[in-house]
Each structure stands twice: as C-alpha cells, then as structure tokens.
Amino acid sequence: DAGVIQSPRHEVTEMGQEVTLRCKPISGHDYLFWYRQTMMRGLELLIYFNNNVPIDDSGMPEDRFSAKMPNASFSTLKIQPSEPRDSAVYFCASSLREKGFNEQFFGPGTRLTVL
Amino acid sequence: AQSVSQHNHHVILSEAASLELGCNYSYGGTVNLFWYVQYPGQHLQLLLKYFSGDPLVKGIKGFEAEFIKSKFSFNLRKPSVQWSDTAEYFCAVNDMASSASKIIFGSGTRLSIRP
Numbered sequence: 001d002a003g004v005i006q007s008p009r010h011e012v013t014e015m016g017q018e019v020t021l022r023c024k025p026i027s028g029h030d031y032l033f034w035y036r037q038t039m040m041r042g043l044e045l046l047i048y049f050n051n052n053v054p055i056d057d058s059g060m061p062e063d064r065f066s067a068k069m070p071n072a073s074f075s076t077l078k079i080q081p082s083e084p085r086d087s088a089v090y091f092c093a094s095s096l097r098e099k100g101f102n103e104q105f106f107g108p109g110t111r112l113t114v115l
Numbered sequence: 116a117q118s119v120s121q122h123n124h125h126v127i128l129s130e131a132a133s134l135e136l137g138c139n140y141s142y143g144g145t146v147n148l149f150w151y152v153q154y155p156g157q158h159l160q161l162l163l164k165y166f167s168g169d170p171l172v173k174g175i176k177g178f179e180a181e182f183i184k185s186k187f188s189f190n191l192r193k194p195s196v197q198w199s200d201t202a203e204y205f206c207a208v209n210d211m212a213s214s215a216s217k218i219i220f221g222s223g224t225r226l227s228i229r230p
Binding site for chain 1: 158
C-alpha cells in the first residue's frame with residue numbers, strides 16, 4: 001500500500017514568494033493533519049481536517065498560511081508570502097478513526113528553505 | 116493546559132546499555148498513548164501504542180512501554196540498545212475526552228548510541 005505522499009520533498013525559494021506544499025493521504029483515511037517541525041519549536045500541529053472539512057486551525061501561525069482539502073485524496077498547505085522563519089520540515093499525516101482509536105501515519109515531509 | 120512532557124532532551128548511551136525514556140502527560144481522562152521514532156532524515160514512524168488492556172506494551176525492534184495511570188506516565192524501555200537505535204523519539208497522547216482526533220506530541224528525546 002502506498003503511504004502518505006508529499007510533494008515536493010525539498011523546496012528552496014526566496015522570501016516573498018508563494019509556496020505550495022501538497023499531500024495525498026492514505027486511501028480511505030478520514031483525517032488529515034499538517035505539522036511543522038523545527039529545531040526550536042519541535043513538532044507543531046498546524047491544522048487538521050475530518051472528511052475534507054477543517055476542524056482545528058488554531059496552530060496556523062499567521063494569515064500567510066492557508067490550507068485546503070478539496071477532496072478526500074488531496075490537500076495543500078500554502079504560504080504567501082514566505083519568510084525565512086518559515087524554513088522547516090512540513091509533515092502531512094493521515095488517519096482513520098476506528099473504535100475511537102486514531103493512529104496517525106506520516107508522510108516523508110517537505111523540507112522548505114526560504115532564503 | 117494539556118501537555119506531554121519528555122524530560123530527557125538528549126540521551127547518550129553505549130551499545131548494549133539499557134534504555135528508559137520518560138514521558139508524562141497531564142490529562143485526567145481516557146487516553147491513547149504512542150511512541151513514535153524518527154530516524155535521521157526520515158519521517159515519524161509508530162514504534163508502539165497503548166489503547167487499552169495490558170499496560171505493558173510491546174513494540175517493534177525490541178521496544179516496550181509501560182502505562183502507569185497513577186503516575187500519568189508512559190515510559191519507553193529497551194533492555195539493550197543498538198547503534199541503529201540512534202534517532203529522535205516522540206511520546207504522544209490522544210485525549211479521548213477533549214479531542215479524540217488530535218494527538219499532542221512531546222518535544223522529543225534525541226538518542227545517540229556510541230558504537
């Protein structure tokens with residue numbers, strides 16, 4: 001089975017540019033999560049969706065960040081405009097809630113560098 | 116506020132030494148508990164999980180964890196570590212009462228094994 005797929009794996013951009021990160025969750029999963037990982041702040045939950053609907057976006061740092069899930073098999077995280085402090089590894093994870101249990105499966109991550 | 120604490124930020128051991136990584140959480144109700152591992156340059160992978168039943172949980176690669184409800188702890192153990200166990204380890208908690216979908220991660224413990 002294919003796991004969570006993220007693209008691109010690496011992104012280098014200049015400050016002020018728009019960045020779009022993509023995620024394909026595991027087929028059949030009904031939850032999708034976006035995380036950001038940095039040395040300083042560790043692993044932070046940015047936003048998560050249930051059945052394509054955003055449930056909690058309290059972790060989104062600023063209005064420059066936005067996320068969408070137009071269908072069950074695709075989600076995007078957009079940063080516009082990007083800033084150097086956005087440099088991090090961004091992980092997408094998906095899960096299927098069964099019997100109240102919610103194990104998350106992580107994608108390989110996108111390493112973003114903003115110059 | 117709800118939180119997960121991993122008190123050891125960096126642990127350095129020699130091969131064949133025994134390992135115990137601490138994890139404490141602050142939720143009072145029903146919880147699901149996880150340990151994830153992140154090998155250098157890779158994504159997070161599930162090491163083991165506790166849902167219910169036997170509080171001593173066996174995971175992959177010889178790891179185990181014990182859920183002690185009275186101490187709000189879920190410490191990770193391995194009797195004899197290998198160089199390949201060098202990684203970052205994250206404890207995580209899923210609070211069933213407040214949000215059964217959201218997992219809160221600890222700040223991580225970096226484990227370095229000297230060959």
